[in-house]
Amino acid sequence: MTVINALILVDIQKDFCPGGSLAVPAGDEVVPLANELQEHFDYVIATQDWHPSDHVSFADNHPGAKVGEVIDVHGLPQIMWPRHCVQDSAGAEFHPDLDTIVDKVIHKGADKTVDSYSAFFDNEHQRATGLADYLTENGITDIFIIGLATDYCVKYTCIDAIALGFKTYVIIDACRGIDLNPGDVQAAIDNMKALGVKIITSKTIFDFANQLKAV
Numbered sequence: 001m002t003v004i005n006a007l008i009l010v011d012i013q014k015d016f017c018p019g020g021s022l023a024v025p026a027g028d029e030v031v032p033l034a035n036e037l038q039e040h041f042d043y044v045i046a047t048q049d050w051h052p053s054d055h056v057s058f059a060d061n062h063p064g065a066k067v068g069e070v071i072d073v074h075g076l077p078q079i080m081w082p083r084h085c086v087q088d089s090a091g092a093e094f095h096p097d098l099d100t101i102v103d104k105v106i107h108k109g110a111d112k113t114v115d116s117y118s119a120f121f122d123n124e125h126q127r128a129t130g131l132a133d134y135l136t137e138n139g140i141t142d143i144f145i146i147g148l149a150t151d152y153c154v155k156y157t158c159i160d161a162i163a164l165g166f167k168t169y170v171i172i173d174a175c176r177g178i179d180l181n182p183g184d185v186q187a188a189i190d191n192m193k194a195l196g197v198k199i200i201t202s203k204t205i206f207d208f209a210n211q212l213k214a215v
C-alpha cells in the first residue's frame with residue numbers, strides 16, 4: 001500500500017504561547033521545528049482551537065467557578081480553563097512566526113456546549129471536525145503530530161487517530177505540555193505509547209531526509 005503522510009500542527013496559537021491566556025510553558029519553542037519539518041511531508045494540516053465567547057470550558061462563563069476546577073457537563077468532567085482562543089480574536093491566531101501556507105486548516109471547539117481536545121471529534125464524540133474525511137479523501141495513511149498541548153490536544157488527537165486506523169507518530173521534541181498536575185505530560189506519553197503511537201524525535205525525520213539526499 002502506498003504511504004502518504006501528513007504533518008499535523010496542533011493548536012500553535014498565540015493564546016497557548018508565552019504571553020497568551022492559556023500559555024503552555026515554552027510553547028513557542030515548537031515554532032522553528034514546525035517550520036523546518038513541513039517540507040518533509042506530503043501534506044501539512046494545521047488545527048486551531050476555535051471557541052465561541054460563551055464556550056462551556058471558560059471558567060468566567062460559570063459564576064463562581066475557578067480556573068483549574070473540574071465541573072460536570074452532561075456527565076463528563078470539564079476542566080475550567082481561562083478564556084482562550086475565542087473565534088476571530090488575536091489570541092486565536094497562529095503564532096506569528098509559524099509558516100501557515102498549509103494544505104488545510106481545521107477548527108475545533110466551535111460548539112459552545114462541548115469541549116474538543118481531539119482534532120477529530122468533540123469530547124462527546126458527537127461531531128466530526130472534518131479532519132478524518134480530509135485524510136481519507138487524500139489517501140493519507142500516516143500522520144505525524146506536533147504542537148500544543150502534549151497532555152490535551154496532542155494526546156486526544158492520537159487516541160482518535162489510532163482508533164480510526166491511522167499509523168500515528170508524535171514528534172515529541174516539537175510538542176510542549178501544560179502539566180496542570182505534575183506528571184501529566186509523562187503520563188500522556190506513556191498512554192499514547194500503550195495505544196500504539198510511535199514516539200519519535202525530529203532528528204529521525206531530518207536524518208531520513210539526509211539519507212535520501214545521499215543516494
Ligand code: VGL
Nearest residue numbers: 011049081148149152153
Ligand atoms: C487545549 C486546553 C483547552 C489544547 C485546548 O490545545 O491542548 N487545552 N483547550
Ligand code: ZN
Nearest residue numbers: 049057085109
Ligand atoms: Zn480550548
